[in-house]
Amino acid sequence: METIEVANVMETEGLRISYGKREVLKGVWVPIAKGKVTAIVGPSGCGKTTLLRSLNRLTDLNSNCKVQGRITLDGDNCVSMDPVLLRRRVGMVFQKPNPFPMSIRDNVLYGVQAQGMSKEGHDDIVESSLRKAVIWDEVKDRLGHSALELSGGQQQRVCIARTLAVNPEVVLMDEPAGSLDPRSTLLLEESIMEMRGQYTVVIVTHDVPEARRISDFIAFMYEGRLVEFGETEQLFSAPREEATRDYLAGGLVTVAPVAREDEAPAA
């Protein structure tokens, strides 16, 4: 396997997560390359959403959830960080658009105000964030209107703008196009492309063609384990595992991959 020549901003090692007695992640290693888009793919129930939620410790919200292993952000262990501070550096966009019941402007500024950032330049923050989320032109004349008046696709892009407004190092996206129509999905992908380079994006998706279009790296997961990780094109052209080939080709895994313990690629 090729050496990955990019600095990893985040990395999980031997990540095990269980809800009660049910183990959802069984020792997972995933590197998150700085400034790149990493897609996590895999069949339903493979633990990809759980993995994503553990990256900014939303898993803490479920008292039933037990996390073992290491998650690092810039080399620091996330477990020992203040979760509030961690979430300021690692933002998240959810599957279902979840705008707050307030104006579009207030939505975008929510995180800025929550983090007590400077009161100046709010207008610039609103404009640049909405531009990055490719929604500025649609809402620039009604920033004072409730975000609930927007369509689902527009709401989702406002949510992206809201996340970008606080300048996170990493943006997590949990099937952000899951509830959107094709046109909105396209605009959303455009916005993700826009973020590439400036932000590190981790996106969970069911949609293999979409993963191919937007991601630099793909992590393929199956039943709580990382089966294969690699650069997107390489994974599509020459997958190491039978299961990866199956999934990327048709989304169906016919041969179960060999269970491997937490394995990092040879450098």
Next chain:
Amino acid sequence: MTDSVGSMTDAVGRTSDADGHGLMSRIADNLAGRERVTLGLPLAAAAICAAVGLGALFFNGVDAASLPAMGLLGACQLTAVATTYRRTASLDRRATLLLVLCIAATLVLFVAPEWMYGWNINGIIHHSVLSVPLLLLMSTATAAHSVRALMGASPSGRDLSLYPWLILPIALALIAYGILVGDIVASGIGGLNLNLLTTVGASAGNGYVPGFLNNILGTFLLMFMTLVIAFLPGVGAGVFMAEYPGRLAGLIDFCTQMLRAVSMFVIGAAAFGLVHLLSSWKADDLLSQLVRGSYSDSSGQTLPEHGSFLFAAVILGLLVMPVIAKLTEEGLRSVPREIREGSIALGATEGHGLRRILLPWAAPNILTGLVLAAAEANGSLAVLVFLGVIGEHGVGPLSGVTTLDYSIFEISWGPMQYTRVMEQYRLTAALVLLLLTMGLTVLAMLLQRRFATRYRGSLTSN
């Protein structure tokens, strides 16, 4: 009481969702499946109760309506239990409990006043004061039970459609309400005039000028102060119960529930005890003055009252706090998980999320809680009977308490001779109070609907 209403609506929702049949057709189905039921037993019981009630009619007005109604409800419950037992050879625990409650309540009403005369607690607790809340309690429970039966929704999955005639208790409960309210309206409306509402009642020589202004102002002042006192602890308890689940929250929940379950008369008696303890302890210190209140007589001398508005508001605040807490909790629990997580994922602290998202979201519920609490405080003013104040010395935080409830009690059974002049206005005072309470309840419903749609908007439809 609230529980049975809750389960009632649950039952309605479940059945109409589950099989797509309309409510009415469901009831019709149940009625169609009816079998012959022996009505002899309930009729006999009802006849006895009615006879007792008619007897009571000769002695007092309100009792006359509540006692037979209560007897009828008891009879219906008895039949329900008996029939269920015959059909299933097992006792319906809920219905049996209601039956026991009915019988016990009726007994208490007959016997208790005699003891209470002996207790000599600052006057007389008449059984009317007890019978009205008891009647409401019983009829609500009975009605809820009947509705459940009609829906065919039974907690144990038993086929309750075998006694669809349980619609009878609903009708009776409505009739009981009707008699009570009708009596108040019919008798009270005659005495209602603007003059009465804008005059301060006062002694004039040997006579008495009737007027409710002081009482109405006092009622409003007391409601306002009660809300001010109950607001923060109520909302705080609600936030704690919804946001920080755990042993402590459970304890708070338990305490507020208990506070709700404790009869207002017990709290009133405790308050009464406190006042007397204080006045026998230190008559002049600040706390004692705050609790007891005072007034200035014509010569400018400050004289002690028997219980101040401030103290009464604290007692009522304690009573209505659970209402505010419960509604706050409900409002916070209705915040969708995505919205909550959205705030957390943006690096907002719990406090920020609470201020900017959660509390605004729960605001309609909190507002409704406040108005309902006001209505409840209004209805619970009878507690102040214990404070036993005439309150003819004006309305202020430290004045003696005068409210509509108190004047109803006082006019009816008060020890003061001059109140006999007011006898004809007793039901007028009740009518004014009734309108006030109903108005507040309706207002609460309207507010909730209006604010809920305005603030939460289309989010739920997404």
